[in-house]
Amino acid sequence: MTSPAIEIHDVRKSFRDKRVLDGLNLTVERGQTFAFLGRNGAGKTTTIQMLMGLLSLDQGTLKVLGRNPQQQPLEVRSTVGYLAEDQTMFGWMTCEEIIRFVATFYPTWDHSLARRFVDQFEVPLKTKIRHLSKGQNVRLGLLLALAHRPELVILDDPALGLDPIMRKEFNRDLVEHLQSAGTTVLYSSHLLYEVEPVADVIAILHNGSIVRQSGTDELREQVKRLILEPDAAARISGDLKILDSRTLSGEVVLVIDNAPSAIPLLREADFTYRLEDLSLDEIFEAFVVGRPPAPSTTTGTAQPMPVST
Amino acid sequence: MFIRIEKGSSTPISRQIAEQIRAQCLSGRIKPGTQIPSVRQLARDLAVNQNTVLRVYEKLMAEKLLDMRHGEGTFVVDRLPRNELKALQVRFFDELTQVTQQGRLLGFTADDLHSLLDDALTQTQDSSNPTDDVSHKQKTGDPA
Incomplete structure (x- = not known):
């Protein structure tokens, strides 16, 4: 039996008196492409740094490919491909030099794969890193993260700083090189429309915990x-299950999280209603800034809807 | 086979792809028996998750629009299923009903709606396929 690629259980973390993660639970199954979404400052980078063993946690447990990154950070880092947010590399090295340099750290480094990425990502081998554009920098970082054929790839906002064309190419690389090879990918982003086409699973991080995790279509x-x-x-x-409720010109406009089970009830009661699809942006918005009508939106007791104006 | 994905749309990606392939098959724009890209290839072209494309293909296979021949590839079926056309016609009627309802809300009377439909019929009379691009000039057998 293989364990999940990532298991996070009840992780808490504060910086001074600011609580960043507050009971974070998350599981990434092997082979999944897992999109980790949240607003700026939601704790995405904090979580990723913990997964890489770069940051300690206050409480909870955390496993990456069955290992505890707090206790075995080197083992974890050698099996995980990691691209940091705004990754900085030695600016005085050329691309070729850093590829050779990094390759020595990984017994599993695949030189022919690295060469393929060089061609495909159009990495200028002779150029010094400090002279690379943002997009080239990300692609070089990606090459370094992938060429040792990691089982798991963790990318912290890789789309940041890429233009729309490059973002599409990046998505294509993800589909072509990682998904088809069965690699597990966890990546954070706040560009939801870029994430949707490629992700198997989406998790929304808000107020220090996952407020929703689901397959994209679901x-x-x-x-x-x-x-x-x-x-x-x-x-x-x-x-x-109401995520957001507002009254607009005499109509109640809700965002609900149980449409399939609500439809038969609405039909049965013979209510006039409209049900509309939402974009991922709108769904995200409902989860992070939506205002449900009352604290108990869970199952059970029927509650009168407070009609605000 | 050209498929356009609108990012950030309220229509899920899988539905966007399925609808476009379905429409192109049923309208005859992709001829019966034509080979279409493999799951892998289309996923690559569109930069979309392979599982999404696979689910779409499986759905269209269940609808008897596509045929995945082992080792050969994916093809549009030789004979398009009549019941699928029927289902689309049913859905068209549902949508027409919704549009009609919207029309009523806008204050159109039944007569108004009739004449609007007449106008729409006139406008679409000359084009065999309104979704075709403008450069599409030659006219094949009109499936009206």
């Missing part, structure tokens, strides 16, 4: 906008 199925009359909303709201 998330779209579940989370929809529901528009109905106020009295209908009041009668059915107990059966809805």
Whole structure:
């Protein structure tokens, strides 16, 4: 039996009196492409640094490919391909020099794969790193992260600083080189529309914990906008998982997270309603800034809908 | 086979791909029996997760629009299924109903709606396929 690629259990972390992670739970299965989403400052980079053994945790447990990165940081780093956010490399080295330099750290380094990436990423071998553009820098970082054929790749906001063309190429590389080879990928981003085409699973980090984790298509199925009359909303709201609720010109506009189970109820009650698909941006927004009507949006007791104006 | 993905759309990527392939098959723009890109190739071209493309192909195979021949590749079926066309027609009616409902909300009467439909019919009369690009001049047998 193989363990998941990443297991995070009830991890807490504070910097001075600022709590960044507050009971983070997360599992990445092997072979998945896992998108780790959150607003700036949500704790994505903190989490990733912990996974790489670069940062300690206050509480909880954390495993990467079955190892504890706090206790075995070197073993973890040799099996994981890591691209840091705004990765800085020795600026005085040429690309060729750093490739040779980094290769020596990895027994699994694949020189022919590295050469293929050099061609494909159009890495200018003779150029000094400090003269690379942002996009070239990311691609060089990616080459260094991938050429030792890691089982797991962790990329901290790789799309940051790439232009739209390069972002698409990056997604293509991900699909072509990593997914087809069965490599597990965890990557953080805040460009949701870039993440959606490639991710198997999306997790939204907010207020220090995962507020939602789901397959991309499944998330779209579940989370929809529901528009109905106020009295209908009041009668059915107990059966809805409401992420956001507002009243606009006499209509109640909800974002719900259980559309498939709500539809039969709405039909049965013979309410007039509209159900709309949401973009991933809108779904994300509902989770991180949505205002549910009352603290108990879970199962059970029907609650009258507070109608605000 | 040209497929355009609109990023950040409220229509999920898988549905965007499925709808475009389906429409191109049923409209005859991709001829029956034509080989289409493999899952891997299309995933690469579109920069989309292979599992997504695979799910789309499987769905269209279940709809009897595509045929995955082992070792050979993926093809548009030789004979398009009639029930699939039927399902699309049903869905078209659903959408038309929704549009009609919107029209009523906008204050159009039944007569208004009838004449609007007439206008729409006139406007689309001369083009065999309104989704075709403008440069598409030659006219083949109109499937009307």
